[in-house]
Amino acid sequence: MEAATPEWLRAGDSRLRLHTIVRLRWLAVIGQSVTILAVHWGLGMTVPIGWCFAVIALSAWLNVALRIRFPESQRLTARSAFLMLGFDILQLAALLYLTGGLQNPFAFLLVAPVAVSASALPLRWTIALGLLAIAAASLLVAFHYPLPWCHQGQPVLEVFHHSVAWCYAQTIAIPRLYVLGVWTAVVLGIVFIGFYTWRTAQENRRMAEALAATEMVLAREQRLSALDGMAAAAAHGLGTPLATIAVATKELLRETKEGEPIYDDLLLVRNQAERCRDILKELSARAEELDTILSRLPVSHLIDEVVEPYRPLAVPIAVTTGPKPGVPAKSDAAREPVTDRNPGVLYGLGNIIENALDFAKDEVRVEATWSRDEVRIVVTDDGDGFPPEVLEQLGEPFVTTRPAATFDHDEPGHAGMGLGFFIAKTLLERSCARLELANRPEPETGAVVTVIWPRKAFETPQSCNRADMAI
Known part of the structure; x- marks a missing residue:
């Protein structure tokens, strides 16, 4: 199934708004200003305060210019977002150069622009920003102003108990090994946090695309039902x-x-x-x-309606319905459940049966059973079954047991994007169903998909509360 991807989800686009970048930069400007003032006046450490505020002013003026030139709702292109985050890295590197380089404990903030990029920009731009941040950190190892340990001839940190003469004549030599350790920590932080953030954002983007496709399918089924x-x-x-x-x-x-x-x-x-x-x-x-x-139909009619379009296919479909073994024949639990006509359920079951027919060799079996507490529909085929390496991931978007889809429609075999089963699973779960996937026990081969509803939720869909089913 092909679904139109929303514009903001298209590969290569940025999901960042100018408003977001500007606000984050104002937060950085305020934080940097407060820190410089606290160090200079609060701790009494001598820093090149004029140069520091000149660097901070660049960010402030850039924000003012952007707010005058563009509206708040302006969505940035990936290139524009890259340039702005790259500026933030260089601005922070300039401040670190003036205040001790990697000996400055705020050096870890070089990770922040890379993390923002990883959450909203394509991978190539994030890699470029990561390399820029690593290059800046590498230069700060060797090139930077010394840390201002003394103020008016007195050591700022009383623990050193050195003389005034020592303060003028000496500069505390931070061991090179320690500085290299800080550099390693910054680089690893950029790589790990950047990759972790990108991976998480990628999963969210894929899920958003799959849910958009699900909404389209559900809307189509509802239009047909109407x-x-x-x-x-x-x-x-x-x-x-x-x-x-x-x-x-x-x-x-x-x-x-x-x-x-x-x-x-x-x-x-x-x-x-x-x-x-x-x-x-x-x-x-x-x-x-x-x-x-x-508008309401029993389980047997539900199965017949789902199966009927696939009857003319070469692979036969065997359908059995009845109470679960052990349920007394004349008890209320043996009564056949009746449910509302739900386009999502019809589509979901149809997709599962269609997948079974695609992989079956000789037969597909559909078995519906019920008891006092649940309604269960089991779809079994005699194909090769689910590959063990993807069995736990099936039901996630873009995970498929078929070869990747191609544009060559004449190529034989199955092809898929991994959205069909995800859509079916999502629609069924909206009706309070739970899906279980397994392979048939050896020596038999084939896949088994079990759809289970609480009987109350199946018969009265209005009582379905998906929050109660969450783990």
Whole structure:
């Protein structure tokens, strides 16, 4: 199944709005300003405060310019977002250069722009930003202003107990091994956090695409289900105009003598109007019949309706229905469950049966059983079964047991995107169903898909509470 991907989910696009970048940068500007002031005036450490605020002012002026030039709702292209996050890395690197390089404990903030990119930009842009951040960290190992350990000839940290002369004559030498350790931690943080964030965001994007496809399928099934209601509405709406046409033609026929040129035409109009009224009456009666009779159907009829389109295929389908073994024959639990017609359930079961037919060799079996507490539908085929390596992942979007879909429609064999079963699973779970996947026990081969509903939720879908089924 192919689904239209929402514009904001297309590969290569950015999901970042300008408003988000601007707000994050204002937060950075405030944090950097407070930190510089606290270090200079609070701790009494001498820093090149003028240069520091010049670097911070660049970010502030860039934000002001962006807010004047673009609206808040402006969505950034991937390239624009990359340039802005790259600027943030370089601005932070300039501040670190003025305040001790990697000896500055705030050096770990180089990870932040890469993490933002990983959550919203394509992988290639995130890799580029990661390399830029690593390059900046590498340069800061060797090139930076020394940490301002002294203020007015006195050590800032009292634990050193050195003389004033020492403060002027010496600079605390941080061991190179320690600096290399900080560099390693920053680089590993960029790589690990960047990859972890990208992977999580990628899963969310794939899930959003799959859910969009699910909504499209459900909407289509609901439109098909609503056709009977539309027919009834059409019959009601067209009844009055047709009655007016019939009355008008009847009056005209009274005033027209038989044999006149328009007499036959008026007679034809009246007959066709009466025929339209009969058709509309039939449609209205059929819609009412469907509403009263077919809006609810027992399990056996549900299975028959799902299976019927696949009967002409070469692989036979064997259907069995009945109470679960051990249920007393005349008990209330043995009564066949009846449920509302649900397009999502019909589509979901149909997709499972279609998949079974695709992989079956000789037969597909559909077995429906019920008890006092549950309704169970089991679909079994005699194919090769689920590959063990994907069995635990089936039901997730873009996970399939078939070869990847290609544009060569003449190529034999199965092809799929991994969305069909995900959509079926999602629609069935909306009706409070639970799916279990397994392979047939050896020496038999084939896949087994079991769909299980609580009987109360199956018979009265209004009572379905999916939150109660969550783990």
